[in-house]
Amino acid sequence: MIEPSSASAPTSTAPIPLVVEIENRLTAALSPSRLDVSNDSAQHAGHMGDDGTGESHFSVTIESAAFVGVSRVQRQRLVNQALADLLRDRIHALAIRARAPGE
Numbered sequence: 001m002i003e004p005s006s007a008s009a010p011t012s013t014a015p016i017p018l019v020v021e022i023e024n025r026l027t028a029a030l031s032p033s034r035l036d037v038s039n040d041s042a043q044h045a046g047h048m049g050d051d052g053t054g055e056s057h058f059s060v061t062i063e064s065a066a067f068v069g070v071s072r073v074q075r076q077r078l079v080n081q082a083l084a085d086l087l088r089d090r091i092h093a094l095a096i097r098a099r100a101p102g103e
Helices: 018-030 074-081 085-090
Strands: 034-039 057-063 094-099
Touching: 018 034, 018 057, 018 074, 018 085, 074 085, 074 094
Parallel strands: 057 094
Antiparallel strands: 034 057
């Protein structure tokens, strides 16, 4: 009888990159027709808010029908709500460009 190996399929405990987490949350919350998330942290290395992780400063360009008839401030709030705990705990700076389709 062959015993199962304790070295079976590897399990990953590596955290999801923050760019992917941002994309996942914004997709779930706002169903964007376009979404671009970029990690701008390298441009801020050594500056205030740089925690050394390489994941502190981000830019988001998002287009969503959820923004139709919504003010610029409210669009920013919707994005911030979707990312609230990340903004509180892991993201130092987030630049947001939010538009409705056709804008």
